[in-house]
Amino acid sequence: MSHQSGSQPExxxxxxxxxxxxxxxxxPSCNGCKTFFRRTIMKNQTFVCQLEGKCPVDKSIRCACRHCRFEKCLQVGMDRSAIQQNRDPIGYTKRTRRYPPIRRADGNDEFSSNEISVNPIDQKEDNFLVTLALTEQKCNVLRICEFTTSRTLIEAVxxxxxxxxxxxxSQYSVPSRRNNASILRFATQADYHYWHERDWFVMIEWAKTIPVFQQLPFPDKLALLRHSAITYPSLMHVFFSPDHGPDTxxxxxxxxxxxxxxxxxPLGFNKKKYQMLDQLLKxxxxxxxxxxxxxxxxAIFFLNPDADDVDTxxxxxLSDGRSGITNALYRYMVKKGGSEEAGDRFGRLLLLGTVLATMAVEMKEAVLVADFFDQIQFSTFAKQLLFGIKQE
Structure with missing residues (x-):
């Protein structure tokens, strides 16, 4: 049967x-997956999955797990015998020629035969990566400052x-007087509530600095925020925590x-703690x-096109925005440590997104149970963010 390209032009x-x-x-495949499949076969490479062979494979994180990507190639029908053995196993493609010369952060140039002038698209993506890092510094200032807000979710967004x-x-960047990490004390229920509210407040302001988020319809903005509300505080707690040992x-x-x-x-809280310590902090x-x-x-985890209630x-x-950040992150890692180290670090970091997604499902169930049995007294703002807005 002939292929009907007219009904599916792309x-x-x-x-x-x-x-x-x-x-x-x-x-049908892209240049990236074609080259990956050929290289894997020609070099007779064997990969190991860190997550039981269940890693997602899509264009934004296809480089994360090579084992699952290769298995996906075989599952969709890529034919080993179709590879021409006399061809260069890592020949250059249009996509690989897109990337500019890589220069390591230590000043030692890493030359490759595909060196060309900087691609404008790459440059734009790399510039935004720099902006994300600068914004993160501001987020931490806002997180620990004196300013508090009483706005509703609608007003905040x-x-x-x-x-x-x-x-x-400039006016509110003064750190709060309550912040003194040199004197440790065991966290109370009030502490958990306070820092979750702070991180949700910062999350909304941070999201508004991302161009693709600002361009979304208002309901989709709320859907993305609701999708990340469960796990965003966990990321902030883990990354910005002073190092007082592997389990603190x-x-x-x-x-x-x-x-x-x-x-x-509440039931499930201890499990959440252990997940944060073992699957994120470590x-x-x-x-x-x-x-x-x-x-x-x-940002890659936040800009999830498959988040619940996001319109088609x-x-x-969202997918394009996520892909741009993913591309820039990989280039940054190559510049920082070289291509061999970057491939491993890039994959291990992105696979934590799968861990976060699993945690989010379990944590959301625990939150729903805690709310149903009145085990946690959520603020109005927290209820609007976690469970949706029913009236507006």
């Missing part, structure tokens, strides 16, 4: 859903961004929690990611 890669550049090894208001930031997370005011069981807390510290890598990872019309802009 085919997608069956492996990662990027735009297909034609049929390669029997299936629709108002001008405080992080870009130079007058506001410390808030800026010195309140801390560790593996100590807390039987008076791997992030092992990777020793810097502020730029953290800010990119946070918003999925492509």
């Amino acid at each position: 085919e997608v890669c069956l492996v990662c859903q990027d735009i297909s550049t034609g049929y390669h090894y029997g299936v 629709s108002s001008p961004c405080l992080l870009t208001d130079e007058l506001f930031m 997370i410390v808030f800026p005011d010195g309140a801390y929690f560790d593996r100590t069981p807390e039987p008076n807390r 791997p992030l510290r092992a990777l020793e990611i810097d502020l730029t890598e953290f800010s990119a990872f946070k 019309s918003s999925k492509k802009p």
